[in-house]
Amino acid sequence: MTENNQPRPSxxxxxxxxxxxxxxxxxxxxxxxxxxxxxxxIPILAIFTGLVVGGIFIILTTESVYAAFxxxxxxxxxxxxxxxxxxxxxxxxxSFGSPxxxxxAIQSGDGAQIRSAFNPILESLVASTPYIFAGLSVALGFRxxxxxxxxxxxxxxxxxxxxxxxYAIKGVPAVIHIPLALLAGFAGxxxxxxxxxxxxxxxxGHEVINTIMMNxxxxxxxxxxxxxxxxxxxxxxxxxxxxxxxxxxxxxxxxPTRFHLGFFIALGVAFLVYWFLFKTTWxxxxxxxxxxxxxxxxxxxxxxxxxxxxxxxAGGLAGLAGANEVLGVNHNLAMAxxxxxxxxxxxxxxxxxxxxxxVVAASLLFGTLRSGAIRMQLVAGIPxxxxxxxxxVILMFIAxxxxxxxxxxxxxxxxxxxxxxxxSWGAD
Numbered sequence: 154m155t156e157n158n159q160p161r162p163s164x165x166x167x168x169x170x171x172x173x174x175x176x177x178x179x180x181x182x183x184x185x186x187x188x189x190x191x192x193x194x195i196p197i198l199a200i201f202t203g204l205v206v207g208g209i210f211i212i213l214t215t216e217s218v219y220a221a222f223x224x225x226x227x228x229x230x231x232x233x234x235x236x237x238x239x240x241x242x243x244x245x246x247x248s249f250g251s252p253x254x255x256x257x258a259i260q261s262g263d264g265a266q267i268r269s270a271f272n273p274i275l276e277s278l279v280a281s282t283p284y285i286f287a288g289l290s291v292a293l294g295f296r297x298x299x300x301x302x303x304x305x306x307x308x309x310x311x312x313x314x315x316x317x318x319x320y321a322i323k324g325v326p327a328v329i330h331i332p333l334a335l336l337a338g339f340a341g342x343x344x345x346x347x348x349x350x351x352x353x354x355x356x357x358g359h360e361v362i363n364t365i366m367m368n369x370x371x372x373x374x375x376x377x378x379x380x381x382x383x384x385x386x387x388x389x390x391x392x393x394x395x396x397x398x399x400x401x402x403x404x405x406x407x408x409p410t411r412f413h414l415g416f417f418i419a420l421g422v423a424f425l426v427y428w429f430l431f432k433t434t435w436x437x438x439x440x441x442x443x444x445x446x447x448x449x450x451x452x453x454x455x456x457x458x459x460x461x462x463x464x465x466x467a468g469g470l471a472g473l474a475g476a477n478e479v480l481g482v483n484h485n486l487a488m489a490x491x492x493x494x495x496x497x498x499x500x501x502x503x504x505x506x507x508x509x510x511x512v513v514a515a516s517l518l519f520g521t522l523r524s525g526a527i528r529m530q531l532v533a534g535i536p537x538x539x540x541x542x543x544x545x546v547i548l549m550f551i552a553x554x555x556x557x558x559x560x561x562x563x564x565x566x567x568x569x570x571x572x573x574x575x576x577s578w579g580a581d
Contacts, residue, residue, distance in 0.1 A: 198557050199550035200518070207543040208237040211535055240533040244540075247528025248521040249274045268406050273524065275412035279482065281520025283308075285419040286474035287498035288505060288512035289426050290342075290467045295507045296430055297463030298443030303349060303364025304471040305495025306371030307342040311472020312479050313375050314341030316486040317383065319396025319479065330399040331480065335418075338476025339469040345371060346468015347461060354457035360464065368495075376488055383486075393486040402481035415481040420513065422473065427509040439463055471495060492523075500548050519544060 212218050212233045222229030250273040258270035287304050294301035315338030322330060349363035379391040386394070402413040430436035442449045442459045450456050474494055479486055501519060505511025526540035550557055558565060 194563070195554045195557055196551050198561055199547050199554075202550050202557065202560065203543050203547035204241065206546045207539060208241070210539055210542050211237055211240050214536065214539070215534075236533070236535075240529055240535045240539075243529040243532040243535075244522070244525040246525075247273055247532075248277050248525030268408075268410050271406075272410050273528075275406070275410045277517075277521040277524040278416050279411050279413070279520075280524045281516045282416045282419050282481070283474040283477055283494045284497065284501055284516035284519050285423060285513055286477060287471050287494045288501035288516050289423060289509060290470035290474070291498045291502035292505060292507040292509065292512050293426060293430070293439075293470065294463055294467040295502055296443050297439040297459060298446060299350070299353065299460060299463055299467075300361050301346065301364060301464065301467045301471075302361050302499065303346065303367045303371075303468070303495075304474075304498045305491060305493070306364070306368035307345045307468040307471035308475040308491055308495045309371045309375045310345045310475070311338040311342035311469075312475030312486055312490065313378060313383070314338055314472070315476035315479050316393050316396060319400035319484075320394045322400075323397060325399060327399045327401075327403075330397065331402065334396070334400045334480055335473065335476050338472045338479075340472070342472015342475065343465045343469035346471070347465040350461040350464025350468075353464070354460045375486075379486065379488055385485075391488050395485045396479065400480055401484060402477070411482060413481040415477040418473075419477070422470070423509040423513050426470070430509070435462070471498070474498075497544075500544065504548055504551055518547075 215233075215236050218229060218232050218236060221232035250270055255270045258266040261267075287308060290304045290307070291301050315334045318334040318337035319330075322333060325333075345367060349358070349360045349367055352358040352363050353360045376391065379393060383393045385392050402415050402418075404410065405412050405414065428436075430440060438449070438454050439459050439462070441452070441454060442456050442463075446456050449459075475491070478490065483490060497519060501512055501515045504515035504518075505513070522540050522544060526537045529535050529540070530537045555565075557563065
């Protein structure tokens, strides 16, 4: 108790209050630093809150918890804690590996043990790679004011064209074959993105409707090709021939890891997208058209051309996601090979604030959750759909930061002090 007999605030509440406080005695640099800390605090607390809500769903969907509560309240609480702890422990070790195993492998000095110990985190990076490409696709479209809901279809077409280039081109070295296959994937997705972009620019057709329809066309077209001209000879399954070894993306550390060059290509593409959007005249035009097409037209910018360019580039980026999966992971193409990367990319772009750096961070989060979900299902017996609930809840809290501020009693950011605070990862 204080001198005025008032309860002393908790240390956590004091920390959060001080972190988001903006005193008038501080200079602009201090305001900016504190604003950046506050912008990072929102997604961190959103992830934590999402884990808490996910734990509630885990408890509600576990039969052993109900059986324990039938015995006694204490047994039910203990079983609830055990199930949640086991689930998140499995999720963590499935995403990042076991710390004790990693330490033991490093101490042993054996290369095979070290690769095996670090394999979970490397698998998380493998799962994050297509998310990066697809998230960049949707984010670039959003920046230009177009809603690219067709990333999944563009991904399929990019995978289809990359696969054809991978097995049809023979007798060339990897240094030529890999860029050609990636370029084929980019071109296939770009063509599929150009069509709804052209329809919007020339006829006013809404890109949301057109891209959704193009998704279904892409799915059925890929099925047609895999059961016809691109079907592996002698196979009863609708699967393409295996691509040439010269088209495989190199694996960085060797077996048993699948971590390949595609992850670094994705990071490089993210940097190029950032440079294009924020450091070039074309990128400025795209962002201006997205912010206010009428003002852009008044300023002399070619709005239809920029819309077509944005959709074409967005389609190409999604096509690279499909090419990455074929060249780096599967080495052939089968029906329904995508796990919904194109649809998840819409959430990724929003989570990343339509900024390349934010998209990379959000993709790493989704990739680690997807990778760890498999072990959580095997070890703890928790349905993999719980991870989808986690992703949805985290996205909801980040998209509505007022909820987080209300829960944790954070101060609302003051934008008129010269500090612009983003409510999700990435800022201009």
